[in-house]
Amino acid sequence: MTITEIETPVPAGRPAPNSERSWTDLARLVGLDLEADVGANDAAGTISSDAFTRLRDAGITSALVPTEFGGGGATYAEMGAILRELAFHDPSTAVALSMHSHLVAFQVWRHRHGMDAEAVFRKVVDGPAVLVSTGASDWMSSNGTAVRVDGGYRVSARKPNSSGCEVGNVLATSIRWDDAPDGPQVLHCSIPLAADGVSIDFTWDTLGLRATGSHTVVLDNVFVPDAAVSLMRPADVWHPVWNAILGAALPLIMSAYLGIADAAVDIAVGRAVGRTEPHVHQLLGEMLDAHTIASDVVAAMLESADDLRFDNTDQHGSRTLCRKTVAVEAVIDTVRLAIETTGGAGYARSSDLERLFRDVHGAMFHPLPRAKQTQFTGRVAAGLSPIA
Numbered sequence: 001m002t003i004t005e006i007e008t009p010v011p012a013g014r015p016a017p018n019s020e021r022s023w024t025d026l027a028r029l030v031g032l033d034l035e036a037d038v039g040a041n042d043a044a045g046t047i048s049s050d051a052f053t054r055l056r057d058a059g060i061t062s063a064l065v066p067t068e069f070g071g072g073g074a075t076y077a078e079m080g081a082i083l084r085e086l087a088f089h090d091p092s093t094a095v096a097l098s099m100h101s102h103l104v105a106f107q108v109w110r111h112r113h114g115m116d117a118e119a120v121f122r123k124v125v126d127g128p129a130v131l132v133s134t135g136a137s138d139w140m141s142s143n144g145t146a147v148r149v150d151g152g153y154r155v156s157a158r159k160p161n162s163s164g165c166e167v168g169n170v171l172a173t174s175i176r177w178d179d180a181p182d183g184p185q186v187l188h189c190s191i192p193l194a195a196d197g198v199s200i201d202f203t204w205d206t207l208g209l210r211a212t213g214s215h216t217v218v219l220d221n222v223f224v225p226d227a228a229v230s231l232m233r234p235a236d237v238w239h240p241v242w243n244a245i246l247g248a249a250l251p252l253i254m255s256a257y258l259g260i261a262d263a264a265v266d267i268a269v270g271r272a273v274g275r276t277e278p279h280v281h282q283l284l285g286e287m288l289d290a291h292t293i294a295s296d297v298v299a300a301m302l303e304s305a306d307d308l309r310f311d312n313t314d315q316h317g318s319r320t321l322c323r324k325t326v327a328v329e330a331v332i333d334t335v336r337l338a339i340e341t342t343g344g345a346g347y348a349r350s351s352d353l354e355r356l357f358r359d360v361h362g363a364m365f366h367p368l369p370r371a372k373q374t375q376f377t378g379r380v381a382a383g384l385s386p387i388a
Contacts, residue, residue, distance in 0.1 A: 023060075023078045026058055026059075026082075027083075027086045028085050031085060033054065034048065034051050034089055038090050038211075038355075041211035043210075045210040047092070047167060047211050048093055048211065052096075052097075052130060056128045060072075060097070061100060061101075062124050063082060065108075065121045066121070070125040070126070071121065071125050076108075076302060077302045079101055079255075080302045083097060083098050083101065083256040084298075085259060086256070087257070087260050089263075091209065091256070091360075092210065092359065095163065095257070095359075097164075098253045098255070099164055100131045101252050103120075103172050104120075105248040105252060106244060109244055109247070110244075112309050113312075123170060127169055130164060130168040131168065131172055132169075132171050132217070133163070133173075134161075134162050134171065134172070137160050138174045139367065140238065141186070143159075144157025144176050146175045146176065148179075152225040152228070152229075153224045155187075155219055155224050157175055157219045158216055159216060160215075161204070161214045163213065165214070166200065166213045166215070170190050170191070170192055171190065171192075171217055172188075173188075173189060173219075174186050175224075177232075182234075183234065184234070185232050186232070187224070188229065188230050188232070189230065191224060197219060197220040198217065198218070199217075199218045199220070200215050200217060201216040204216075208360070208361055209362040238386050238387045240312055246317050247310050248308060250320050250324045251298065253324075253366050254323075254327045254363065257327070260356050261291055261294055261360065262291075263352070263356055264338035264339075264356045265287065265288070265338060267338060267342070267351075267356075268287060268337075268339075283340050284341055286337050287333075287334055287337035290331075290334040291330070293327075297326050297327045301320060301323045314380045314385075317380075318377045318380040318386065321373045322377055325373045325374070327363075328363040332360055332364075334360075335353070335356050335360045
């Protein structure tokens with residue numbers, strides 16, 4: 001496929017049709033430009049707004065949107081490659097972008113299953129909007145309160161770990177409605193981050209991925225019109241929508257973490273050139289074993305998504321989660337072994353490996369963490385609902 005040359009000014013979100021630069025090439029160019037500020041942003045715990053301006057202008061935030069809606073028409077695998085390449089240069093920006101990208105991917109999945117996703121596509125392309133997810137903190141039960149009013153709802157909640165909220169435009173969230181006529185419900189809805197009653201509590205202060213801007217979004221009596229509610233489901237019970245969300249989200253998220261592992265391998269191999277100690281070669285081999293597992297498992301995740309045409313089944317959700325757990329262990333092992341290969345120099349804060357080691361551990365906390373994943377998978381194998 002073809003996309004805009006990064007040096008050529010074009011309307012944001014609308015790649016030029018006659019360029020021959022690949023999406024991965026474009027991600028590399030953007031990433032190279034961002035590299036100089038990565039250390040400072042990590043030290044300050046500050047998301048790069050300039051990075052997201054660049055991503056918008058390059059058409060990367062709208063890459064997954066089908067061309068008939070003005071987007072870049074990238075395949076799902078190409079989006080994974082974008083995130084992997086970007087994370088090689090700037091992990092925090094790539095992981096934050098994966099949160100936006102998986103929301104777009106879910107809409108592409110809906111579109112390919114005959115559902116109307118045009119309104120979201122237009123926001124992403126014409127805004128151009130960055131979408132902010134609260135899914136990790138919401139899950140089945142969600143939180144907050146909703147009160148029914150004329151034409152919609154008044155909602156209040158705190159939504160922690162909302163990656164990219166400082167640079168985003170639209171919050172994709174859910175709110176618990178305990179007083180619903182048919183019992184507790186969860187409203188899935190979109191809320192402009194500029195809406196009255198929306199604010200940010202700057203709570204993100206973590207070991208790694210410190211520049212993702214994953215602060216807490218506070219909703220204080222915010223009006224949500226009926227038209228902004230995309231789904232209402234019973235609270236506290238499994239709903240099939242999660243299979244579609246997990247299937248669209250996790251391969252992209254893990255593509256970003258694979259890019260972090262790629263960067264660690266690159267550093268470790270570069271520092272091992274010319275060394276003759278047998279233990280260094282042993283560690284290099286172990287590191288490359290782990291990296292191969294990570295690469296192969298993430299590739300399988302992307303392939304099984306069938307370019308966002310996968311079936312919405314518990315079995316697909318379970319398989320995706322299994323692969324996520326294996327990939328998480330493999331990317332962490334890769335970076336750990338990269339540090340062991342390089343010796344004490346890799347443990348110093350002056351080394352990029354130290355930051356990569358902190359960043360890669362963020363993979364553990366995306367849904368579902370290992371213990372919850374194994375319960376989920378075991379229940380599906382036993383013919384039960386995935387969640388008790």
